[in-house]
Amino acid sequence: MARYLLIESRYSFGASEADFCRDLARRLATADNRVTLFLVQNGVLPARAGAHGPGFADLVRVGVEILADDFSLRERGISSDRLQPSVKPSALDVVIDRLADGAKAIWH
Numbered sequence: 001m002a003r004y005l006l007i008e009s010r011y012s013f014g015a016s017e018a019d020f021c022r023d024l025a026r027r028l029a030t031a032d033n034r035v036t037l038f039l040v041q042n043g044v045l046p047a048r049a050g051a052h053g054p055g056f057a058d059l060v061r062v063g064v065e066i067l068a069d070d071f072s073l074r075e076r077g078i079s080s081d082r083l084q085p086s087v088k089p090s091a092l093d094v095v096i097d098r099l100a101d102g103a104k105a106i107w108h
Helices: 016-030 040-049 056-061 070-075 093-100
Strands: 003-008 034-039 065-069 088-091 104-107
Touching: 003 016, 003 093, 016 034, 016 056, 034 056, 034 093, 040 065, 040 070, 056 065, 065 070, 070 088, 093 104
Parallel strands: 003 034, 003 104, 034 065, 065 088
Antiparallel strands: none
16 A cells, blocks of 8 residues: 655636546545645635535545645635535645655645
């Protein structure tokens, strides 16, 4: 089982390129890999409760951990109590820790 860290910094409001990390995360997780999707910068926007959704709950069901950078959330005025239940706020330190533990990273 490999470990993957997918970092999503974009949100294109419905453009197909915004689906890249979510689709890849789903495929990697269903192939029995450990996958974390880390949302940063504008990538945190679809994590808001009630946002037109990319299906984060579906990703969690297949085993993907979804984290949102707490600094990016604060910059955009999104409090942690306004996130979708499947998304957890996290410090950027988690990226360093996962890389130090040998996770393969893709930044989009």
